């Protein structure tokens with residue numbers, strides 16, 4: 001996702017990038033024959049989805065997110081308008097071939113229940129006539145890629161948890177190494193902890209693979225966590241705003257987007273503000289859990305933080321809070337300061353060694369400076 005204070009786009013490796021269109025909607029409208037009373041499910045959609053980024057379609061139920069996504073691989077045919085992928089009109093490609101050329105992950109993993117995990121993952125490869133040995137080899141690599149142990153290859157989908165099934169769904173979608181991955185609420189059926197893990201995993205994968213991913217969700221938090229760009233849809237199939245998550249949180253275009261983004265957007269905004277401006281102070285450390293006269297950080301021989309020693313609780317190790325690493329956001333800095341029993345957020349370097357501490361009051365000052373700079 002976009003990092004730092006600027007709204008410029010970056011590749012998953014963090015390199016600033018010029019937008020290069022991959023999927024282009026040009027005045028696309030979809031009216032279903034029945035069901036929407038003649039109203040459009042998607043109304044005159046024009047947008048350009050950029051190559052190598054995660055673009056999230058977000059909005060309330062029924063606003064046309066899934067319909068828009070499915071028009072990209074012709075699971076749904078537009079009523080009007082034109083869609084191109086890598087410059088080619090999708091109507092020039094037979095629908096089954098087009099579908100196979102893109103990965104597709106949906107909410108229920110959509111795995112075939114009577115096929116093993118490995119068979120599920122290699123389905124498209126076998127449809128593409130890849131020899132079985134080669135397909136299985138690739139299938140096993142993909143299980144590793146999505147963080148599943150090899151012994152899962154022979155299991156059936158019902159023998160996996162919901163989160164594991166979604167990982168298999170992602171592996172299957174990646175099998176033919178498609179440049180485009182379409183994901184329709186892939187993580188919404190799993191519990192919040194597993195969901196957060198799957199989101200992290202997708203971001204990690206994307207740093208390696210740099211696919212063009214279109215991701216549908218109705219959850220604005222998920223959209224801002226995952227999206228390099230976020231498209232907010234409004235009821236009636238209108239595209240209300242299309243921008244970086246930072247821009248959408250900072251400057252929603254209208255009341256609908258502001259309401260959808262939610263009241264705590266000021267706090268969410270911290271996720272994009274650079275924590276670089278927070279001063280890091282020296283902290284007293286000790287490698288022994290001895291009696292102390294001030295809050296002292298117990299560290300390992302490698303200077304990794306182990307917890308706090310309190311002047312008031314001799315002999316006791318007080319668990320520390322979250323850590324803040326140079327270059328992270330103000331939100332992380334604030335989390336570290338507020339979650340620390342000493343009121344001092346522990347700052348670490350890339351190797352996890354302590355570099356000092358940040359103070360909540362100074363993080364708040366940095367937040368205020370960032371706000372003033374933003375509102376200008």
Ligand SMILES: Nc1ncnc2c1ncn2[C@@H]1O[C@H](COP(=O)(O)OP(=O)(O)OP(=O)(O)O)[C@@H](O)[C@H]1O
Pocket residue numbers: 032033034035036041042059060061062063064065066067068218
């Ligand atoms: N096959 C269909 N036939 C008729 N109407 C449909 C069909 N599929 C979707 N619709 C209607 O089109 C509109 C947009 O639906 P769509 O599924 O694209 O919305 P969505 O934003 O993805 O919603 P959700 O978040 O609930 O999945 C809705 O009013 C829906 O009822």
